[in-house]
Amino acid sequence: MIPELGHYALVLALVVALVQSVIPLWGAARRDAAMMEVGRTAAYCQFAALALAFGALTYAHVVSDFSVLNVVENSHTDKPMLYKVAGVWGNHEGSLVLWVFILALFGALVAAFGRNLPASLRARVLAVQGMIGVGFLWFMVATSNPFTRVDPAPLNGHDLNPLLQDPGLAFHPPFLYLGYVGFSLCFSFAAGALIEGRVDAAWARWVRPWALIAWSSLTLGIAMGSWWSYYTLGWGGWWFWDPVENASLMPWLAGTALLHSAIVVEKRDTLKSWTILLAIVTFTLSLMGTFLVRSGVLTSVHAFASDPARGVFILALLVVATGGSLLLYALRAPILKAGGLFAPISREGGLVLNNLLLSTACATVFLGTLYPLFMDAVGGGKISIGPPFFNATFVPLMVPVVAVMAMGPLLSWKRADLAGVLERLKIAALVGVLAALAALWLAGTKPVLAVLALGLAGWAVMGAVVDVADRIRLFRMPLADSLSRARHLPRGAWGTAIAHAGLGVAVAGMVGTSAWTTEAIQVLHIGQSVDVAGYSFRLDSVAEAPGPNYTARRAVLTVTRHGDFVATLAPEQRFYPVTRMTTTGAAIHTNFFSDLYAVVGEPAPDGTGYNTRFYRHPLVPWIWVGSILMMAGGLVSLSDRRLRVGVPLKRAVPRAAAAIPPAPAE
Template sequence: MTPEIGHFALILAFALSLAQAPALLIGARAQDARFAAFGQRAAILIFGLVAVSFFSLMHAYAISDFSVSNVFENSHTAKPFIYKLTGTWANHEGSMLLWALILTLFSGVLAAQGRAAPRDLLLLTLGVQALIVSAFLAFILFTSNPFLRLFPAPLDGTGLNPLLQDPGLAIHPPFLYLGYVGFSIPFSFAVAALIRGKADTVWARLVRPWALIAWVFLTIGIALGSWWAYYELGWGGWWAWDPVENASLMPWLAGTALIHSVRVVERRDAMKGWAVLLAITAFSLSLVGTFLVRSGVITSVHAFAVDPTRGVFILMILMAAIGGSLSLFALRANSLSATGAFAAVSREGALVVNNVLMLVACAVVFVGTFYPLFIDVLSSEKISVGAPYFNFIFAPLASVTLILAAVGTLLAWKKADLGASVKKLWPAAAAALVMAIIVAVIADRARISGAFAMGLVVWLAGGAMIDIAGRINLFRAPFSQSLARAKGLPGAAWGAAIAHCGIALFAVGAASMSLWKTEVVQLMAEGDRAEIAGYSVTLQSVERISGPNYEAERATFLATKNDQRVMLAGERRFYPVRGMETSEAAIRARGMNDLYISFGANKSGNGWPVRLFFNSLVGFLWLGAAVTAFGGLVAFGDRGRKPAKLRDRKPAPAAVEAAPA
């Protein structure tokens, strides 16, 4: 009975969303408080109904109700209970229901907490959001129903893809979706601004926290995905420029540009067109990523859909959302007149350059991801675009962006003295030069590129620290005064500095993995030894073990370096229900460096193929991602100074005030 409750709740949510969208748009246009109140209450009620639907599906997974087709296809009685629950979204239908849950959650929060917004802006934004909700609920109900029944009910299920039975990938999709879907709110605000013909400092102040929290969640989601790929797939890497990875990177790049642009609108009432366009772009790229994964055009552990009907439906949503919003932008962009003028050499000018570089980087990733698909459609010829293309073009763009970022943080608003700003960076330049010389001397290979990369990250982090030091008058005033200024510094300033330092830390790990990773491949029998990066690694034993729903070979390695001995264990697991194998790498983390070992099957009977990696400074990848996300959270906590237009706005009509808070 529970699946029927979930299905019925989903139908009610869809019907209510169809009524909600026109009610909100009428309420905004006709200034009708009754329609407005209904639309706001409906947003909260729709979230409640979708939550009932989602947890009904989760309950079916928890009790292994194999009469539900979705549970039968993605679960098994022998599967650990935690993966029964996370299996709710580890499939196409369930993942889209999770998408709808997060989408309606954000709409409900906006409806409940949006009283500070001008009434027409709030209602138009909620109306656009309701249209998006309607489209995705229709997609679920008509093409991806998670509650279809099987009769008679099977005795057991077919199990879950073993690669998805992992803590990292269990929590990765919710964070990724919080980022993807979070950009729907800035998108809806952007469309509402175009309809109103007005995007001012009030609009920017409302958009900024939504853009920031979506960016933070997407940062965490991408980091979790790369961490899982690193330790679970046994290939010794963290990023392969896979189409699904690229699908998450593109909205992150656009979102990074968006949060900078919205800040300019909020502070200077400038770059309004940029902010609106980037809000549209960030969510549009999220939808493109959804189409890429859910349409069946690629095959990946992340890609669930194979039914072309679903791909066509998502393509229609994508065309309506992107085509409609960009058409509206083309028609109404001239109405977003800016009052804040600025010179080319200014912080605003630097951010314009930043936006251009970010969009060019998006275009590079987009072309590399979709070009093989276009060729396949047009000529049925299979081609691939791999890491060399992306590294050759993307790396220089990223380098230029990081160089300019350190300069841009020190430029004044409106008009700046470039020479004076650059002079302030001499400590960062000196530290970068020292670091480059050190790396060039001690590096055993990639001396020039390594020296440039390490110098660049010191330059970026140094620029962020010099900016903060200048703001608090460090070394130019008594320490007590600097401390007091530091306490009073806006969270946005601290958040930007922390995020820039986080990106610098991340760049250390990315550069090191690219330039100084060491690999040894060797066929090893028990007792054999391999040498890598000063480690002597001996294969001690290989034994067969049994897990809750798998059989495995466990290899035990003894690693010795400088008279220190450590035991490592890796596994090759076989899941009988799915007939699939996975690998569990043996990883010895010491500081920021990893000794990484994976092994294959002993098909010849002469030994196991063992791949050993020494990954220098790899820990900086995830430390940097964590620091970057933390910087975003610090900036999110800064609500800034309330604009006069918002402070002096008259209260909304009583009927709207009666909406649930």
């Protein structure tokens, strides 16, 4: 009964989405307040229906209702409860339910908190959100019903992919989808503004909070996926440039450009057309990442042949969403009036450079990801584009982004004094030099580019510190006054500094582990040891260990340094009997500066030793520390009331105060 209720809720949500996509838009054209108000009501109803559908599917997984095909294919009675819940979105159909649920949540939030928006703009935004919902819900109902029944019901399920049975993967997709779907609101605001033919500072203030929510969530989602691949796959790497990773990186890059471009619209009333285009492109890339990865089209063109209905729907939805929005942009963007002029050396100029570099980097990742698919589709044969291409093209584009990032917040609007900005960044330059010298001292001169990159990371982090110090006039006035200014500094300024510093920290981690990782691969027998970067790894024992739905071969390793105990590591291999799959569980000992990483694999051919792999990863924890700082910076900026609400707060003036005439101008 509950699965049928969930299926009914999906169909009801589709009907409501159709109403939401038509009536408010018609009402906005006719200036009919009652018809425009239908958008808010429909948004609430769609959210309630999809909450019911998502709850029904979750319930089916939690109670192991094997009369539902989705539960049979992705669950098992022995699976821990966390992974039973995660199994809801660990598959194609369930992930779409999560997608539309989050989409409806954002629509309901606009309906609830968008009362200060012009009624016509709010109606058009909700209508576009409804259109997106129609596309997704129609796709689900027609080709991807998550509530399909099985008769007779089996006694047990096929279990979830063992690689997905991990805390990192349990929470990674929801945050990733919060990012993807969050950019749908930016897209809806862009489409609504194009229909109205007006983009102004108030519009930019309304777009930026949703862009911040989406960007922060996507940052955390990508970081969690990177962390999962680092400790679960057993390869010792944190990024592999595979299509699934690139599918999330592309909207992140475009969304970062969108955030910075919206600032220019708000502050200087320019770059309107470019900001609208970025909103369209960012959501288009989010659609691509969501659908192509989930359908399998991104990894193999033959996925169309295995499921033609889904392939056609994917193509149709991408064509309609992308083609329709770009056609609207081509027709309406020319009427958007340009704002004021600005000099190349200005904050606007810095943000434009930021946009150009990020957009080019995004285009590079797009080309490298989809070109092999295109060549295969047109009969050009199978080709592979891997890390060498991306490292040679993407990384050089990001170097000037990080270099200019420290200067941007110190530049003034319209026209800036570059010499004065560089003067204020002397301390940042000194810290960068010291960071490079520290790398030379600790790691030697090779590779030279890594030493320079570490200096660049130090420059970026200290640049963020200098920005805050400059704003509060640290050391230029009494400390008490500086602290007072710090307390009253807008949270948006704090958020910008934290996010910029976080990127610098993450860059340092990426450089450190990429350039100076030490690896040792060998066969060890019980009692033997091997030295890796000054640490001694001794294999003490290997024994079987039971798990809730797997059996494990667990090793115990003792790590020492110069004879002193450092850590005990317990890597393991897990075998899942239901899926007949084996996974690797790395053991990691971490401190602030490095990770010791151990993997114990299959027994050696002689039957007495074990294949082992040990790493020392310098600075790798900084990747995730920096990512968390970036996300925190976005959330701090979001807490700034100027970004949470689209209009200034109207303060009530006491009658007694109102009776006092204003002081004469001096």
